[in-house]
Amino acid sequence: MENRTIQSKNQGLKVLRPEDDFRFSCHSGLDCFTQCCRNINIFLTPYDILRLKNELEIASYEFLQKYTFTLVDHNGLPVVALKMEDDEKKSCPFVGSQGCKVYPNRPWSCRIYPLQPEQTKMTEKAGKQYYSIMDVPFCLGFQEKNSFAVKEWIQEQDIPIYIEMEKLFKKITMNEFLSDKKIKNKKIQEMFFMACYDLDRFRRFVFESSFLKQFDIDKDEIKKMKHDDVALYKFAMKWIEFGLIGQQELKLKPEVIVTKKDELGIK
Ligand code: SF4
Ligand code: SF4
Incomplete structure (x- = not known):
């Protein structure tokens, strides 16, 4: 040395x-x-x-x-x-x-x-x-x-490039919100696994379910995610941030918010 x-x-x-x-x-x-x-x-x-x-x-x-x-x-x-x-x-x-x-x-x-x-x-x-x-x-x-x-x-x-991609993942796993938490909900664990590691299954989930009807996502981003794994990975990280630690990385469509509020009886 x-x-x-x-x-x-x-x-x-x-x-x-x-x-x-x-x-x-x-x-x-x-x-x-x-x-x-x-x-x-x-x-x-x-x-x-x-x-x-x-x-x-x-x-x-x-x-x-x-x-x-x-x-x-x-x-x-x-x-x-x-x-x-x-x-x-x-x-x-x-x-x-x-x-x-x-x-x-x-x-x-x-x-x-x-x-x-x-x-x-x-x-x-x-x-x-x-x-x-x-x-x-x-x-x-x-x-x-x-x-x-x-x-x-x-x-x-x-x-x-590995550091850049890992930063997005660490933003979730190192988030203070998770520091004293232990996720036990199997559904959440499965969703996390799919979005992070099983990208091809996540793509099917995004494009073959009602997923896209719920979120306000830029048309070009949707187009890119269809074939580009890195674009899909970046989107997956935003979705986990939104779902797991409540960051506003994604926006629900206004009509979905209204329906959810109705379901919960919120005016
Ligand atoms: S990295 Fe592996 S193969 Fe390369 S020098 Fe070290 S032990 Fe040998
Ligand atoms: S992937 Fe396996 S074979 Fe390749 S460098 Fe790593 S340990 Fe070695």
Whole structure:
């Protein structure tokens, strides 16, 4: 590690600023090649799933069923993890002798390695990003000569789009409204799962139910959501914000508000 790194006072970690350098190179000539793709926990973000299911050219529900399992976090919200193979080494389903078979669309945690974000609420609020180097003793990539500045690595690994998409998701999961709540309602958990992770099913829900009759949505946005997964993902995040934490990211149509008020006896 070069001397431009700074030491965290709290944990003795090397905390790297965007301009700091680190030494690393990963290639098939190393004895450890693909060792890191076995027996690991990889939690998938909604955007990871969007990219992976498109890489594999399968629907989101097929991807979820074949390659993942679901857990529930401390807020009662579902989280999705990659299912390792049932072989001796518990290999990632996407690892092959030549490396990662989904490389252009590999998950966020694989592409950012060996960096890991060192985030606090303060750094997040200030829009600053710091990283540290993961401690993986068997990884020989740290002994290679190549060095990168953190900011260079982030760009090269195509991380900014992942950060941008994850921000929308974190706006929900990190919202203070949820901090002391535990969602137990199965219907809410299912809706959250569908909108975040099962995008193709969410598209059917939007376009094949009375959904669009209820909300005031821009015609161009509707048109885009029909075929564009990123547009649909952005809309899904707005819908969850609206439904789960009461943010006015979406507007109900005036006639729907009148009907709802009538139902509730509100004048
Ligand atoms: S262990 Fe490190 S160097 Fe080896 S393949 Fe994995 S990331 Fe690359
Ligand atoms: S997705 Fe690719 S890089 Fe990530 S663990 Fe699996 S094979 Fe390795």
